[in-house]
Amino acid sequence: MKILLVFPEFPDTFWSFKHALKFIHKKSSCPPLGLLTIAAMLPKAWEKRLVDLNVEKLKDSDLEWADWVLVSAMIVQKKSSVDVIAQAKAKGKKVIAGGPLFTMEKEEFGTVDHLILNEGEITLPRFLSDYEAGRAAKIYETDEFADISTTPTPMWSLVKLNKYDSMSVQYSRGCPFACDFCNVTSLLGHKMRLKTTAQFIKEIDDLYTLGWRRNIFVVDDNFIGNKKALKEDLLPALIKWREGKKGCLFITEASINLSDDDELIRLMVDAGFTQVFIGIETPDDESLTECHKSQNRNRDLVGAVKKLQNQGLQVMGGFIVGFDSDNKDTFERQISFIQKSGIVTAMVGLLQAPIGTGLYQRMLNEGRLETWEYSGDNVDGKSNIKPIMPPAMLKEGYRKILDTIYSAKNYTERVKTFLTEYKPSRHTVTIEFQEIMAFFHSIWKIGIVSPYQERKYFWKLFFWSLFKMPEKFSLAITFAIYGYHFRKVNELHVSKTA
Numbered sequence: 001m002k003i004l005l006v007f008p009e010f011p012d013t014f015w016s017f018k019h020a021l022k023f024i025h026k027k028s029s030c031p032p033l034g035l036l037t038i039a040a041m042l043p044k045a046w047e048k049r050l051v052d053l054n055v056e057k058l059k060d061s062d063l064e065w066a067d068w069v070l071v072s073a074m075i076v077q078k079k080s081s082v083d084v085i086a087q088a089k090a091k092g093k094k095v096i097a098g099g100p101l102f103t104m105e106k107e108e109f110g111t112v113d114h115l116i117l118n119e120g121e122i123t124l125p126r127f128l129s130d131y132e133a134g135r136a137a138k139i140y141e142t143d144e145f146a147d148i149s150t151t152p153t154p155m156w157s158l159v160k161l162n163k164y165d166s167m168s169v170q171y172s173r174g175c176p177f178a179c180d181f182c183n184v185t186s187l188l189g190h191k192m193r194l195k196t197t198a199q200f201i202k203e204i205d206d207l208y209t210l211g212w213r214r215n216i217f218v219v220d221d222n223f224i225g226n227k228k229a230l231k232e233d234l235l236p237a238l239i240k241w242r243e244g245k246k247g248c249l250f251i252t253e254a255s256i257n258l259s260d261d262d263e264l265i266r267l268m269v270d271a272g273f274t275q276v277f278i279g280i281e282t283p284d285d286e287s288l289t290e291c292h293k294s295q296n297r298n299r300d301l302v303g304a305v306k307k308l309q310n311q312g313l314q315v316m317g318g319f320i321v322g323f324d325s326d327n328k329d330t331f332e333r334q335i336s337f338i339q340k341s342g343i344v345t346a347m348v349g350l351l352q353a354p355i356g357t358g359l360y361q362r363m364l365n366e367g368r369l370e371t372w373e374y375s376g377d378n379v380d381g382k383s384n385i386k387p388i389m390p391p392a393m394l395k396e397g398y399r400k401i402l403d404t405i406y407s408a409k410n411y412t413e414r415v416k417t418f419l420t421e422y423k424p425s426r427h428t429v430t431i432e433f434q435e436i437m438a439f440f441h442s443i444w445k446i447g448i449v450s451p452y453q454e455r456k457y458f459w460k461l462f463f464w465s466l467f468k469m470p471e472k473f474s475l476a477i478t479f480a481i482y483g484y485h486f487r488k489v490n491e492l493h494v495s496k497t498a
Contacts, residue, residue, distance in 0.1 A: 009053040010054055010077055016029070020485035027056075031052060041124055069095050069096070075101045095114075098115065119146040123142055151199070178190070192226040205241070212247075235268060245428075249273070250275075256279075256295060265313065275316060277317070280337075291320075305341045319349070324388045328389075334401050335405060352376075352383050354374070419465060458480055
């Protein structure tokens with residue numbers, strides 16, 4: 001069998017970092033970990049080929065080569081997925097699909113030959129067995145959760161490593177919390193399921209052996225869901241693994257209660273973690289109560305963020321507006337919080353209700369679901385919820401937040417706030433040629449040919465960091481490039497629609 005694994009394209013969003021990646025001649029942030037893992041579960045004798053539409057085009061010759069086309073996608077990739085399926089079916093190819101998009105919206109994909117839903121460790125072997133016996137069904141789904149200690153190492157050999165800024169690995173699935181707008185627990189459950197430390201070390205060791213030295217994104221939805229296993233097993237092993245190695249610093253996602261555990265923070269930093277994404281959502285306690293975000297309540301959120309920064313972790317933050325309890329002052333409070341916290345990568349979106357969440361069911365019961373299609377992109381200025389706040393006020397307030405926090409002046413001030421707080425770890429990193437070129441490209445693209453305000457604040461940050469904290473100068477330039485990307489996405493996509 002010849003298997004073509006296709007990963008649909010992401011739209012141009014804040015999360016894509018598309019405009020920033022051009023500075024280092026990379027095409028995409030991360031490869032498709034799910035498809036690479038599925039590839040490793042297929043029979044070894046089968047030929048496999050990966051086409052990631054975020055780094056290359058799907059050619060007719062690829063489809064003509066294949067016996068099967070396997071597609072995996074998230075909801076935000078829906079438009080591209082529909083196009084891929086149509087292209088494959090036009091060539092008469094059998095299409096097999098899985099991943100969150102198809103699991104949550106299976107009724108919308110009648111032309112797909114076989115839907116392999118939920119967790120592939122369970123449903124894929126059942127499909128393969130039935131196919132071999134000549135009785136393959138249309139849909140394979142389960143309410144069981146997989147034992148990921150048996151999950152194989154992703155098939156890295158399919159990836160064009162030089163096209164990506166980071167690699168992706170996974171340690172755990174699930175989340176112990178119950179935020180009502182989040183579909184993680186409906187897909188993966190509350191109970192934390194872990195890979196073994198030996199598994200995880202093998203995955204990153206394989207990447208290191210292949211020559212990978214850039215960042216590695218640990219894609220767990222809440223990396224600290226099982227603190228005991230991290231502190232007693234995984235992190236000490238990672239610290240030992242790191243001895244004598246260069247690069248391969250880690251990025252992950254966690255809940256804000258990480259800031260309560262000094263030992264865990266220290267171990268993560270010593271193990272090579274440098275960045276963590278945290279769902280802050282809102283500084284308003286009433287809105288946190290509304291969405292069941294109990295882990296964020298009754299705490300000094302700005303103080304928690306600054307503590308993590310001070311101990312060596314850059315904090316990326318997710319923020320939401322559009323809660324029922326939000327009011328006309330919400331937008332200024334969000335802006336004030338983001339600026340004070342020094343969260344440079346601040347992703348603000350309108351509240352959306354993904355299928356399968358408590359919020360979706362509540363909106364359905366209250367007749368408050370919009371009729372237009374849910375995009376899965378929570379920073380496109382749209383929502384599938386009819387808000388309590390007048391829609392025009394919500395959209396105007398949302399646009400005001402983004403225009404303010406991503407303006408050259410406010411963004412630069414936030415970078416300076418962060419750099420003043422941040423005490424980076426002393427891990428050995430490698431500087432690649434394209435990063436040196438990105439420095440000169442940034443001088444030209446942002447410091448010379450961009451609009452006056454962008455030029456002005458680029459040079460302010462440039463000389464401020466060069467003279468006041470030269471050890472963080474390269475990070476300041478990186479953030480200047482991020483700012484270019486955020487402003488570009490806001491200009492091209494959000495301001496016109498919000």
